[in-house]
Amino acid sequence: MEELLATAEQIREAREGRRLREAWGTWLADRPWDHLVTLTFKSPVSLEGAQVMLRGWLRHLERRTRQGLSWFFALEVGSAGLLHLHGLILGTKHLSCEDLERSWRPGRAEVVQYDKRLGGTGYVSKCVPSGEADVEFRFRPPS
Numbered sequence: 624m625e626e627l628l629a630t631a632e633q634i635r636e637a638r639e640g641r642r643l644r645e646a647w648g649t650w651l652a653d654r655p656w657d658h659l660v661t662l663t664f665k666s667p668v669s670l671e672g673a674q675v676m677l678r679g680w681l682r683h684l685e686r687r688t689r690q691g692l693s694w695f696f697a698l699e700v701g702s703a704g705l706l707h708l709h710g711l712i713l714g715t716k717h718l719s720c721e722d723l724e725r726s727w728r729p730g731r732a733e734v735v736q737y738d739k740r741l742g743g744t745g746y747v748s749k750c751v752p753s754g755e756a757d758v759e760f761r762f763r764p765p766s
Contacts, residue, residue, distance in 0.1 A: 651744035656737040664730040
């Protein structure tokens with residue numbers, strides 16, 4: 624039986640990826656997020672298409688809230704090879720989860736109020752070091 628061993632380079636990359644994921648998770652956990660979001664698409668989309676739709680939705684939310692928002696979104700490739708997004712938004716506390724879900728037209732949205740005790744930042748940042756994700760990020764300190 625052939626034994627599969629990780630190379631020193633693979634071990635180093637895995638450790639760096641874990642440290643990066645933990646660093647993002649820690650930094651994100653210290654922010655007062657309003658909503659935890661998962662967004663999917665009705666049809667397959669490219670990375671660029673997903674980014675355009677996400678940015679359009681965030682601009683729509685900024686118009687509705689009449690303020691600049693902060694966000695962190697990781698675009699992840701699922702097991703079927705389809706993109707979806709996990710994210711955190713700050714500045715939407717006056718919008719209901721249902722309002723946010725209905726406003727995402729390219730597919731389905733699952734939105735919950737952010738609760739720091741539930742570990743949502745680790746979930747959102749889980750795919751950061753995988754190399755299969757792109758990150759959309761902007762943080763504006765709350766006024």
